[in-house]
Amino acid sequence: MAWMFPTIIKNLFSRPATRRYPFKDVREPFLGYRGKIFWDASKCDLCGDCARVCPAEAIEVSPEDRQIKYYPFKCIYCGTCMQTCLPMAISQDKYYTKPAAAKGVETISVPV
Amino acid sequence: MAVRTVIPFGPQHPVLPEPVHLKLELEDERVVGVTPVIGYVHRGIEKAAELNSFRQNVFLCERICGICSITHALTYCQGVEALMGVKVPPRARFLRLFWSELSRVHSHLLWLGLLADALGFESLFMQIWRARETVLDLLEMTAGHRVITSTCLVGGVRRDIDKEMAKEVDKRLVALKEVLDSTAAPTLLHDPTIKRRAVGKGMLSKEQAELLGAVGPTARGSGVAIDMRQTDYAAYKEVGFEPIVEIAGDSYARTIVRAREVYQSIELMRKALAMMPGGEILVRVDGYPEGETISRTEQPRGELIYYIKGNGTNHLERLKIRTPTFANIPTLLVMLPGCEMADVPVITLSIDPCIACTER
Numbered sequence: 106m107a108w109m110f111p112t113i114i115k116n117l118f119s120r121p122a123t124r125r126y127p128f129k130d131v132r133e134p135f136l137g138y139r140g141k142i143f144w145d146a147s148k149c150d151l152c153g154d155c156a157r158v159c160p161a162e163a164i165e166v167s168p169e170d171r172q173i174k175y176y177p178f179k180c181i182y183c184g185t186c187m188q189t190c191l192p193m194a195i196s197q198d199k200y201y202t203k204p205a206a207a208k209g210v211e212t213i214s215v216p217v
Numbered sequence: 218m219a220v221r222t223v224i225p226f227g228p229q230h231p232v233l234p235e236p237v238h239l240k241l242e243l244e245d246e247r248v249v250g251v252t253p254v255i256g257y258v259h260r261g262i263e264k265a266a267e268l269n270s271f272r273q274n275v276f277l278c279e280r281i282c283g284i285c286s287i288t289h290a291l292t293y294c295q296g297v298e299a300l301m302g303v304k305v306p307p308r309a310r311f312l313r314l315f316w317s318e319l320s321r322v323h324s325h326l327l328w329l330g331l332l333a334d335a336l337g338f339e340s341l342f343m344q345i346w347r348a349r350e351t352v353l354d355l356l357e358m359t360a361g362h363r364v365i366t367s368t369c370l371v372g373g374v375r376r377d378i379d380k381e382m383a384k385e386v387d388k389r390l391v392a393l394k395e396v397l398d399s400t401a402a403p404t405l406l407h408d409p410t411i412k413r414r415a416v417g418k419g420m421l422s423k424e425q426a427e428l429l430g431a432v433g434p435t436a437r438g439s440g441v442a443i444d445m446r447q448t449d450y451a452a453y454k455e456v457g458f459e460p461i462v463e464i465a466g467d468s469y470a471r472t473i474v475r476a477r478e479v480y481q482s483i484e485l486m487r488k489a490l491a492m493m494p495g496g497e498i499l500v501r502v503d504g505y506p507e508g509e510t511i512s513r514t515e516q517p518r519g520e521l522i523y524y525i526k527g528n529g530t531n532h533l534e535r536l537k538i539r540t541p542t543f544a545n546i547p548t549l550l551v552m553l554p555g556c557e558m559a560d561v562p563v564i565t566l567s568i569d570p571c572i573a574c575t576e577r
Contacts, residue, residue: 107408108403108404108407108408109340109341109344109400109404109408111399112340112344112399112400113340122347122350134357135354135357135358135361137361137376138357138361138362139361139362139367158272158273160269160273160276160277161276181276181280181365182362182365182367183276183365183367184361184367184375185273185276188375
């Protein structure tokens with residue numbers, strides 16, 4: 106125990122290392138954090154590459170309805186879709202999906 | 218006369234981070250026999266890998282183990298690259314080394330904390346995990362995520378570390394080393410309570426370690442200088458690497474191997490960042506894997522083996538994974554008999570069991 110004493114004494118008079126999460130916000134994620142993905146619908150050409158490469162099958166593209174379906178609770182935030190997208194319509198937010206009571210789906214309509 | 222009783226240890230036990238069941242045969246307080254039982258967290262990943270395309274498998278393999286995700290991705294990519302005759306750019310090999318070592322520091326600090334917790338040394342546990350937070354921040358800063366790096370791809374890596382970031386990483390690594398120097402290291406090396414709980418407990422001789430096929434820090438704690446990083450994957454040859462070996466063969470020796478490896482990994486990372494050559498990080502890979510190969514790397518717990526068989530299509534014919542804990546579980550049969558019931562948690566933890574890895 107003697108070897109821990111200097112640290113314990115120091116810790117007694119220093120600020121806590123943890124954050125009071127639900128009451129206080131956590132720190133900002135670093136630049137380039139792989140969070141939730143979102144589409145710039147004006148750039149999307151509905152090629153379906155993102156759906157084809159997605160390892161978790163979290164994206165469905167239907168060119169007939171001009172719609173993209175994104176399942177945030179299936180998404181594993183690997184960023185493969187973003188890397189594959191040629192028109193660069195996909196980008197990653199710096200926040201991940203918030204906890205929810207039900208696994209939702211997001212529908213993105215692509216304008217003609 | 219001693220009465221023989223069988224005590225179930227696990228699958229749910231306060232010191233076990235993951236479910237493994239040990240049937241302990243006891244005579245009074247002394248363990249005379251042990252039967253490890255696994256099979257509580259099987260996920261069928263090997264079969265799933267046959268259904269995914271070979272490029273998607275990188276992200277599946279990463280999820281075999283949270284702590285050493287990059288090593289799994291690296292081993293898989295290395296094997297597929299060998300099958301397809303892809304030459305990875307030098308910068309990508311250095312970056313792969315960097316993330317592998319970062320995950321090793323992550324894993325070892327997590328384990329040292331768990332050991333302190335198993336000993337009942339809560340303040341040391343908190344202190345080590347506080348230091349580990351720096352590693353998680355570094356992972357988030359460089360790879361974009363705190364646990365699953367997703368940086369390794371077939372043909373190279375996805376993210377680069379620029380000069381400014383390398384400088385910042387180096388600064389934080391030096392700070393981490395200073396924190397460990399002033400808090401955890403002296404306690405682990407000198408504290409008599411830790412020594413009393415770990416020295417001479419769970420003896421594994423060099424011959425037994427070789428006979429039972431022990432790998433990683435478990436083997437190196439018994440004086441077997443086996444480390445896959447000597448086989449020149451990633452950029453270990455360029456950076457220069459010597460395995461760390463302790464000869465005592467007890468739980469304490471395995472602890473010291475891991476504690477010393479944390480320092481070694483910090484040095485390897487700093488060297489890799491300083492020596493990193495310029496150039497591209499990802500090459501284009503066309504075609505499909507065909508043939509069979511074995512890919513080996515050093516995970517934080519020991520040697521990781523991937524057997525990959527491709528049939529010239531987008532899907533693999535077979536993916537077989539041998540994780541280090543699977544090789545280390547038989548050593549418990551030698552370590553545990555003869556010890557007291559109270560020492561079982563520390564000895565079981567000393568092989569750093571990762572059951573989710575083992576069962577895949």
